[in-house]
Amino acid sequence: MIRQSLIQIFIWKTCSDAEYLADETLDRVMLRVPKLRETYKGNPSAYIHAVAKKLLAEHLQLENSVHENPRTTDIETEKMFGCLERCLSNLSPYSRDLILDYYSEEHPKNVSHRKDVAEDLGISVNQLRVRMYRIRKTLEACMQACMGQESSV
Amino acid sequence: MVQNLAQENLIRSYFLGELSQNEQDEFEKRLLADPEFLQTSRVIEWELLDDYVLEALSGSDRVNLESRLLMSAQQQRKVQLIRLLRLKSNASVFIKKRSLFTRYLGRILFTRYLGRIEAA
Numbered sequence: 001m002i003r004q005s006l007i008q009i010f011i012w013k014t015c016s017d018a019e020y021l022a023d024e025t026l027d028r029v030m031l032r033v034p035k036l037r038e039t040y041k042g043n044p045s046a047y048i049h050a051v052a053k054k055l056l057a058e059h060l061q062l063e064n065s066v067h068e069n070p071r072t073t074d075i076e077t078e079k080m081f082g083c084l085e086r087c088l089s090n091l092s093p094y095s096r097d098l099i100l101d102y103y104s105e106e107h108p109k110n111v112s113h114r115k116d117v118a119e120d121l122g123i124s125v126n127q128l129r130v131r132m133y134r135i136r137k138t139l140e141a142c143m144q145a146c147m148g149q150e151s152s153v
Numbered sequence: 154m155v156q157n158l159a160q161e162n163l164i165r166s167y168f169l170g171e172l173s174q175n176e177q178d179e180f181e182k183r184l185l186a187d188p189e190f191l192q193t194s195r196v197i198e199w200e201l202l203d204d205y206v207l208e209a210l211s212g213s214d215r216v217n218l219e220s221r222l223l224m225s226a227q228q229q230r231k232v233q234l235i236r237l238l239r240l241k242s243n244a245s246v247f248i249k250k251r252s253l254f255t256r257y258l259g260r261i262l263f264t265r266y267l268g269r270i271e272a273a
Contacts, residue, residue, distance in 0.1 A: 001188055002185055004191075005184050005185045005188075005191050006185070008184065008191060008194075008195070009181050009184055009185075011225060011227055011228075012167075012168070012198075012222065014221070014222070014224040014225035014228075015225070016225070016226065018227075043182070043186065045182050045185035045186040046182050048185055049178065049181055049182045049185055052181075053178070053181075077233065077237070080230075080233060080234070080237055081237055081240075081241075084234070084237050084238070084241060085241075088241070099238060099242075100238070100241065100242040101242070102242075103235070103238045103239045103241075103242040104242045104243065105239070105242075105243050113203075113207060113209065114200075129196055129200070130196075132199070133192075133195065133196045133199060136199055137195075139234070140231070140234065143230075143234060
C-alpha cells in the first residue's frame with residue numbers, strides 16, 4: 001500500500017521513473033529500520049515522506065529540473081484507438097454504455113456535466129463518480145497492457 | 154468515497170499547485186497513511202483531467218494543470234485516453250442517430266408504398 005502511494009506521489013510530481021523512486025525510498029528506509037526502532041518516535045509515514053522528498057530533490061537535480069512536455073504522435077494515437085476499441089469490448093455492456101454516455105457531447109461541457117449524466121441515469125453524482133473511477137481504472141490498466149503488447153510487436 | 158467539499162477543494166488545490174510547501178508535505182503524508190484519501194485523490198485527478206479536456210476549467214487552472222500535472226507522460230496518456238473516449242462516444246451517437254433516421258425514413262417510404270398499393 002505504501003509503495004503504491006509513493007508511486008502515485010512520484011507520478012504526480014511528474015517523475016518519469018516513479019516505480020524506481022518508490023522502491024529506492026523504501027530501500028533507504030529499510031536500511032535505517034534497525035536504528036530507527038531504537039530512536040524514532042512519531043508517525044512512520046512522516047519519516048518515509050521525508051526520505052521520498054530528499055530522493056525527489058536528488059532526482060530533480062539529476063534531471064536538471066527540465067521536463068519535456070511529452071506529445072503523442074499520430075502513430076501512437078492510432079495504436080491507442082485500436083487498443084481503446086479492444087478494451088471497450090472487454091468491458092461489460094453496462095460499463096461500456098456508461099463511459100461512452102459520460103463522454104458524449106450531448107451533455108453540457110461545464111461543471112454540471114456530471115450532474116446531468118447522473119440525472120439521466122437516475123443515480124446520485126457520488127455513485128456516478130465511483131462507477132466512473134472503477135471503469136476508468138479498468139480501462140487504463142487494459143490500455144497499458146495493450147499498448148505494451150502493440151509496441152513489442 | 155467522495156463526500157467532503159473542503160477535502161475535495163484541498164485535493165484540487167494540490168493538483169493545481171495552490172498549496173504551500175508545508176501544506177503539500179502534510180497532504181503527501183496523508184496520502185501515505187490513508188488509502189481512502191489516496192483513492193479520493195485519484196478520483197479528483199481524473200475529474201480534473203476530464204474538466205481540462207471538456208474545457209470546463211478557468212484559464213488559470215488550465216495553465217496550472219499544464220505546468221504541473223500534465224508535464225508527465227502518464228498524465229498526457231490519460232488526457233489522450235479521455236480525448237479518444239469522447240471521439241468514440243460521439244461517433245457511436247452519430248451511428249445510432251443515423252440508424253434511427255434510416256429506420257424512420259424506411260418506415261415513411263414503406264407507409265407511402267402501402268398507401269399506393271391500397272389506392273391502386
